[in-house]
Amino acid sequence: MTADKLFLAEHGWQVEDIMKRNMGDGCWIALGPSAMWQLEKSGVEYSIPxxxxxxxxxxxxxxxxxxxxxxxxxxxxxxxxxxxxxxxxxxxxxxxxxxxxxxxxxxxxxxxxxxxxxxxxxxxxxxxxxxxxxxxxxxxxxxxxxxxxxxxxxxxxxxxxxxxxxxxxxxxxENEGSLKVKTLGRLKQIAKKNISLSTFLRYFSKKNYRSLLATLNFFSNKGNIILNSDQNEFSSIMEKLNARGYGIFYLDADFADAGQHGAxxxxxxxxxxxxxxxxxxxxxxxxxxxxxxxxxxxxxGEVPCNFISLSERVEKTIKKLRVKALLNYGSPRATMHTFNQVVRNVGIPVITWQHGMVGDSNGKPTQFFGLTDQITSDISLVFGNQVEKLYKNCWATARVITVGSSRIDKLQINKDKKETFLKEKTILYATTSYYGNNWYCGIPGFNDRTFYLDQMKIMDILGRISANNKILVKLHPGNQPPWIETYQDSERIAFITVKPSFEELLLKSDVVILDLPSTVLLESVSSYLPVFVLLKHWRFSDQEHRLLSKRAVCHYSIDMLLESILLFMETGDYPAYIEDREFIKSYATHLDDELSGERAFRVVMDAIEGR
Incomplete structure (x- = not known):
């Protein structure tokens, strides 16, 4: 008998609702991970696009x-x-x-x-x-x-x-807890839209009184620098800038989100x-x-009016604070680009520093970093020489300088860890967020459904070996995969959403598994741990693959990756070399001398003092 219905469901609640309606025979198309999960729990066959x-x-x-x-x-x-x-x-x-x-x-x-x-x-x-x-x-x-x-x-x-x-x-x-989020959000907006207030509160909360005093003294210092509060690369040079007589003010992205409505x-x-x-x-x-x-x-209509209104606010702010430079990252937010451009218009340098993993997408940076980092910047600092080549292939005109990553410099952990084959290991698996409706990293082949299937296969293997090993699953804060339900009662599998951080978990781990070569790849290969990474959803160029294969075990096939993991767990066989540094130097640490922050500091000082 041929089914007369074609049920299309993206979410688990939609699957449940259709089933309750008793609409007769039908073929199921699952459009999202939670729908796939619900159908599997119900024992119903389905297809995906x-x-x-x-x-x-x-x-x-x-x-x-x-x-x-x-x-x-x-x-x-x-x-x-x-x-x-x-x-x-x-x-x-x-x-x-x-x-x-x-x-x-x-x-x-x-x-x-x-x-x-x-x-x-x-x-x-x-x-x-x-x-x-x-x-x-x-x-x-x-x-x-x-x-x-x-x-x-x-x-x-x-x-x-x-x-x-x-x-x-x-x-x-209903999204539980939404009222609390909204209430807290309203209170935070008061501080976030005032650079001075948000800066002082930040210093107090972190007990950074030295920097607070340097900033409070902004009438007698050399001037001030505005730093995007989400940019953690520049944090390594804050003390040096204070020592040179510059105060630091922190810019919250929400500062720029006020504007006219209805135009x-x-x-x-x-x-x-x-x-x-x-x-x-x-x-x-x-x-x-x-x-x-x-x-x-x-x-x-509204955006041009908002841009003009914002530009007036920015001009007043930078004049009041005697701003000498804006240190930022390549934000995809339009209001942040407006802030950058207004600062540039008055002759103040805007310097961005690469934020996360950048790979090769047909000769240009992945995730459109070449544009988001450069279209409103004077200088764009990048992690490695291969990244610099990709940035220079874009039409944007920022000056591109390779300095490395100060954050990755600090993650060269486990360097002296003795290589022994332990019967019981702590395995760290980092998941990647699903796209949904509101994210896209510019990788056309990536989709939530096949990604979910591969995550399920990884978790199946980890579940099987968890009796003799400890499993740490670091979840992307963007969402929680539906398959957590199967393992949440396991004493050998721990799920971590916020804290400890991925960097802290690396210290406790013996093996790392990644389902996507995103920023966690850079953090992992800098750690001197065995790393297994799936390249299926973010296909590397031949050059990238060649370099990474020297350091990590990487496969385009999920089945081949899992075979390599099982072989390693059983025999200790690891065909890559954990001390190979060619990939990490090309894409993260540049000269691999832990002086990325020092190089960035010199660039910033040269830009401020006009050298």
């Missing part, structure tokens, strides 16, 4: 889309500047400063259209069933979709599908009748402009 297409098809789509979004940003900014000379003079670009979240939006929508067409094409006669989604306030980075929105459903609600789709009512369960622009109406503009929102016969119209209205 990846069963119906080849990865290279999606990669080609996303690569083309990246160039298209960049062109769109340039055209929109040119149109805005034609009618707003003040924005043009200050070099404030509403769209290019939102490049990263716009990439999330366009890739997220187009990739889902692509996948849904592949899935529906395999089930031409079935009636589609999916939960209807409400629209929510804008999410991450100011314009992304909320994590509560069912983007798959919103896309299927667009014109052009020519399919019978049933939209079920239903909203996600409208007549430009959008004129654009909507122009083919060149509307063509950006057509893909395979589906027009997805209705999903983005409100966001473009915001970008064309």
């Amino acid at each position: 990846e069963d119906f297409y080849e990865v290279n098809e999606l990669e080609s789509l996303c690569t083309e889309n990246h160039s298209m979004v960049e062109n769109l940003c340039r055209e929109m900014d040119d149109l805005i500047h034609a009618g707003d000379l003040k924005l043009k003079e200050q070099k404030l670009r509403p769209f290019m400063f939102h490049f990263f979240p716009l990439m999330i939006l366009f890739d997220g929508i187009k990739s889902r259209i692509f996948m849904l067409q592949k899935v529906l094409g395999q089930f031409p006669r079935q009636q589609g069933v999916i939960h209807k989604s409400s629209f929510y306030p804008f999410g991450a980075f100011g314009i992304c979709f909320s994590k509560n929105e069912n983007l798959w459903s919103l896309i299927l609600g667009l014109n052009g599908w020519d399919r019978d789709i049933v939209f079920l009512p239903g909203e996600p369960p 409208k622009s007549g430009l959008l109406g004129r654009l909507e009748i122009r083919q060149f503009f509307m063509s950006y929102f057509d893909y395979q016969g589906i027009n997805f402009y209705p999903l983005l119209r409100e966001r473009f209205e915001y970008l064309l």
Whole structure:
């Protein structure tokens, strides 16, 4: 008997709701990890979108889309500047400063259209069933979709599908603790939007009275430096800057988030009748402009007003504090780029320092770091010479200087640990966050579903060997995988969300397993521990793979990686060399002399004092 329904579910609660409705026989398509988990618990067979297409098809789509979004940003900014000379003079670009979240939006929508067409094409006669989604306030980075929105459903609600789709009512369960978060958030905003107040509170909370006194004395010192509070690379040179007579003020990202609301622009109406503009929102016969119209209205109307308002606040702040430099990182937030640009406009240097792992994506930096780090910077400090080459392949014009990573310098731990084959080991496994609706690191082949399947395989192996070994699972703070439920009562498997930090856990570990070569890879290979890493979801260039293979055991196949782990656990066989430093020097520590902070300090002083 052929099933007459095609059930599409992203979340576990949607699976439960459909099952309760007794809608008859149907084929299941799981669109997210929690739906996969719920179906597996219920003993129900399912497929995922990846069963119906080849990865290279999606990669080609996303690569083309990246160039298209960049062109769109340039055209929109040119149109805005034609009618707003003040924005043009200050070099404030509403769209290019939102490049990263716009990439999330366009890739997220187009990739889902692509996948849904592949899935529906395999089930031409079935009636589609999916939960209807409400629209929510804008999410991450100011314009992304909320994590509560069912983007798959919103896309299927667009014109052009020519399919019978049933939209079920239903909203996600309430997020427990949201009231507390909101209440605390309101209290924190008071301090965060005042650089002086937030700086003083920071020094008091950390009992850093020496730096506090240096900063309080800002009328008699040489001047002050503003440091983004989220940038931890520059922390290594704060004392040196204080000793040279400079005070340090900390900038919270929320400082820049206040602005006008409700401003409208007549430009959008004129654009909507122009083919060149509307063509950006057509893909395979589906027009997805209705999903983005409100966001473009915001970008064309409110954002230019907010940029001007913010620029006035920044100018007053830097004049009052006698700012000599802004030390930052390549933030994807548009308001932070505005802050950077206003500081540059008055001749104050803006220096960014690389934040996290950067790899090779078709000759350019992964995660669009080449743009986020450089478009509003004078100087861009990077970790290694291979990263410098990638940054210089971008069109942004910041001066790129390799100094290393002061944070990774400090992580050269376990260096003197005696290499012995222990029967019982402490194994550290670091997970990576799922994309959902509001994250994207520019790696087209990556998706939450196959990632979930590989995580399940890793945990299955760890569960099997946990009787004779201790397992530490460091969870990404962005989310908790649904498979935790299986192991949460185990006395041999510990799940860590916030503390201890990954760096602290390295001190307690004998082996490291990674499911993605992100920043934790740099931390791991600097630790002189055996490292096993899956490259399936972030494919390295030949050069990167060659270098990493000397230091870590890395495979594109999850099965081959697990075989290597089991062999090591049984025999101690580790085909790489834990003391090889070529990869870490090329991508993190540069000269590997633990002097990255000293090199950065010299660059900062040269920029401030005009040498």
